[in-house]
Amino acid sequence: MSASSRTGDASNKVTGRGPYYGEYGGRFVAETLVPALVELERAYEDLASSEAFQSEWRSMLADYVGRPTALYRADRLARAIDPSGDKLAELWLKREDLCHTGAHKINNALGQVLLAKKLGKTRIIAETGAGQHGVATATACAMMDLPCEVYMGELDVARQAPNVARMNMLGARVIPVTAGSRTLKDAMNEALRDWVTNVRTTHYCVGSAAGPHPYPAIVADFQRVIGDEAREQLAQKIGALPDAVVACVGGGSNAIGMFRAFIDEDVHLYGVEAAGEGVESAKHAATLTAGRVGVLHGSRTMVLADDDGQILEAHSVSAGLDYPGVGPEHAALKRSGRATYLTATDEDALEATRQVAHTEGILVALETAHAFARLADIAEREHARLGRSAVVALCLSGRGDKDLSTLLERLAP
Amino acid sequence: MTVERLTQLFAERRRDGRTVLVVYLCVGDPSVEDSRACALAALEAGADALELGVPYSDPTADGPVIAAASYRAIQNGGSMKSALDVARAVRASSDAPIVLFGYYNPIMAHGDDVLPADAAAAGVDALLIVDLPPEEGRSLRDAAEAARLAVVPLLAPTSDADRERAVLARASGFVYYVSMTGVTGAGHAPLEEAGRSATRLRVRAGLPVVVGFGIDSPQKARAVADQGVDGVVVGTAIVRAMAEQETTPERVRAVGDLVRSLRLALDAS
Numbered sequence: 001m002s003a004s005s006r007t008g009d010a011s012n013k014v015t016g017r018g019p020y021y022g023e024y025g026g027r028f029v030a031e032t033l034v035p036a037l038v039e040l041e042r043a044y045e046d047l048a049s050s051e052a053f054q055s056e057w058r059s060m061l062a063d064y065v066g067r068p069t070a071l072y073r074a075d076r077l078a079r080a081i082d083p084s085g086d087k088l089a090e091l092w093l094k095r096e097d098l099c100h101t102g103a104h105k106i107n108n109a110l111g112q113v114l115l116a117k118k119l120g121k122t123r124i125i126a127e128t129g130a131g132q133h134g135v136a137t138a139t140a141c142a143m144m145d146l147p148c149e150v151y152m153g154e155l156d157v158a159r160q161a162p163n164v165a166r167m168n169m170l171g172a173r174v175i176p177v178t179a180g181s182r183t184l185k186d187a188m189n190e191a192l193r194d195w196v197t198n199v200r201t202t203h204y205c206v207g208s209a210a211g212p213h214p215y216p217a218i219v220a221d222f223q224r225v226i227g228d229e230a231r232e233q234l235a236q237k238i239g240a241l242p243d244a245v246v247a248c249v250g251g252g253s254n255a256i257g258m259f260r261a262f263i264d265e266d267v268h269l270y271g272v273e274a275a276g277e278g279v280e281s282a283k284h285a286a287t288l289t290a291g292r293v294g295v296l297h298g299s300r301t302m303v304l305a306d307d308d309g310q311i312l313e314a315h316s317v318s319a320g321l322d323y324p325g326v327g328p329e330h331a332a333l334k335r336s337g338r339a340t341y342l343t344a345t346d347e348d349a350l351e352a353t354r355q356v357a358h359t360e361g362i363l364v365a366l367e368t369a370h371a372f373a374r375l376a377d378i379a380e381r382e383h384a385r386l387g388r389s390a391v392v393a394l395c396l397s398g399r400g401d402k403d404l405s406t407l408l409e410r411l412a413p
Numbered sequence: 414m415t416v417e418r419l420t421q422l423f424a425e426r427r428r429d430g431r432t433v434l435v436v437y438l439c440v441g442d443p444s445v446e447d448s449r450a451c452a453l454a455a456l457e458a459g460a461d462a463l464e465l466g467v468p469y470s471d472p473t474a475d476g477p478v479i480a481a482a483s484y485r486a487i488q489n490g491g492s493m494k495s496a497l498d499v500a501r502a503v504r505a506s507s508d509a510p511i512v513l514f515g516y517y518n519p520i521m522a523h524g525d526d527v528l529p530a531d532a533a534a535a536g537v538d539a540l541l542i543v544d545l546p547p548e549e550g551r552s553l554r555d556a557a558e559a560a561r562l563a564v565v566p567l568l569a570p571t572s573d574a575d576r577e578r579a580v581l582a583r584a585s586g587f588v589y590y591v592s593m594t595g596v597t598g599a600g601h602a603p604l605e606e607a608g609r610s611a612t613r614l615r616v617r618a619g620l621p622v623v624v625g626f627g628i629d630s631p632q633k634a635r636a637v638a639d640q641g642v643d644g645v646v647v648g649t650a651i652v653r654a655m656a657e658q659e660t661t662p663e664r665v666r667a668v669g670d671l672v673r674s675l676r677l678a679l680d681a682s
Contacts, residue, residue, distance in 0.1 A: 029544055031576070193473055196594060199571060200594065295517045297473075305518065
């Protein structure tokens with residue numbers, strides 16, 4: 001494996017606006033798409049940072065999404081995880097599940113659809129795994145009067161049926177993808193094929209902090225509202241930064257949104273990947289933990305692939321984490337050691353779902369449950385690092401209504 | 414030889430007033446042996462150059478026919494290694510230019526600083542990497558230059574003057590003009606318009622220009638050629654013709670028949 005020609009270039013910061021994050025990122029797409037990405041990059045740099053755009057988007061977040069979302073101190077769960085309180089002093093939950101449409105995905109969908117509208121695009125496409133980004137994009141399109149088509153793996157169409165119904169009710173067309181593993185990766189392939197065909201009229205609304213530049217930068221910027229709010233709320237409530245922040249990582253959009261606000265501070269960043277049936281099994285989605293450097297969906301990042309460079313099928317009980325790639329900024333944060341990435345299995349996530357529901361009365365998404373599943377471990381690590389009981393903030397990225405059929409099947413109530 | 418083999422072919426064909434016919438095969442579909450036999454049959458029947466497709470699990474620039482062929486090929490031993498094996502076998506009996514066609518991830522897995530030398534040793538003359546715009550893959554380009562391998566650039570109808578400059582800056586061998594905004598095998602390509610654009614591009618590039626995507630019949634090949642392009646690429650039609658047959662001899666015959674009909678249409682006065 002050769003090193004990137006750009007490795008070591010001082011301009012390639014681990015975090016920021018791309019196109020490179022350390023040795024990761026870039027723009028690995030067919031030439032047909034490059035002009036559209038350049039156009040999007042310019043629009044994002046000029047338009048999205050303008051006061052007029054920001055104020056329009058921010059007012060949607062306030063009046064339509066319901067931001068700021070609550071920051072809730074989960075005492076019963078904290079005591080269930082650490083009865084003595086010696087290790088986990090306080091657990092704060094950033095309640096993205098309370099966003100309109102039930103997850104953080106709406107922050108980015110509104111921003112991108114608004115941007116597309118300003119660019120004069122007349123049609124929006126999206127990929128979705130769990131359906132949360134699909135629902136969010138369908139919602140933004142209904143609200144801003146643009147036609148919306150969502151590519152979704154056939155397997156995910158089956159296991160996230162409520163979200164498929166929601167997208168249909170919102171006037172979007174859901175296109176089941178039957179190729180390959182019939183999950184998020186294949187939905188993204190099909191969306192890219194659509195985009196290369198209709199690039200002049202269509203905006204591809206990417207939901208993950210992945211894909212070719214400028215998508216990882218755009219998604220991170222539209223999601224950093226999560227961390228910014230959490231930081232401000234903590235300052236008001238406890239007058240301090242947390243010791244650590246935690247989020248689940250598939251492509252990594254909620255995690256990067258949470259991390260960005262704390263990256264320059266002495267705050268430990270923890271991402272939790274899906275270990276499926278175990279990292280040592282072939283059935284997992286722990287790309288950062290067990291993957292290798294490669295190129296997938298337009299960006300150089302960590303991927304699950306074999307020795308021939310063929311991308312492997314990922315596996316996770318949660319459709320939103322079932323992806324053999326990851327956002328390039330996470331690959332860089334892992335490589336630099338700035339963030340720590342752990343894993344949780346399907347069983348861990350299911351158990352955590354039950355525990356959070358029973359102790360706090362919150363039914364979390366299976367994706368989010370992976371972050372909860374590592375809290376005991378994280379409290380242990382933070383206690384060892386700090387020599388005192390830790391304050392931890394977790395991004396509760398979405399609600400679990402969409403997962404009821406999986407939960408009923410896998411978890412006796 | 415390597416890049417000179419391409420330069421020489423295009424110069425000769427232009428002198429003779431003939432259009433270069435490039436034939437694409439997906440290595441490993443339905444078997445590596447079929448790919449080898451059909452590649453030789455295509456050259457025998459009048460193809461001037463080969464594009465050996467390295468199958469990839471996520472071929473986002475390809476339409477359903479080549480995407481399905483790639484999945485089959487991976488199941489049946491198609492890989493970078495077997496593509497180089499086929500190149501070696503073809504080179505043993507033919508002097509026709511060979512272009513290795515594919516996506517970047519299998520190249521990274523092979524090692525992008527060693528692949529060009531390995532490919533050149535196998536008889537490959539050029540690399541065409543669909544998802545590697547000129548800003549990326551510098552170490553691969555350096556290694557290709559050292560191995561005297563062309564890295565064929567792609568341009569598309571969406572490419573503006575800025576992109577054209579960037580893409581042509583380090584171009585060698587020939588330029589591949591994508592006939593439309595779309596994936597391989599699409600039936601709606603505006604081919605005459607693409608041919609005219611490619612011919613104008615030829616002057617600016619100072620390199621031969623071939624047109625690909627959507628050329629699936631002798632008539633369409635001729636319509637593009639009539640615009641004055643240096644060459645045409647036929648891929649999906651070849652893959653489809655092979656997939657319709659049951660046995661290797663039938664596939665060899667089908668490829669030979671299709672290539673002969675393409676050659677005839679291109680050469681008819």
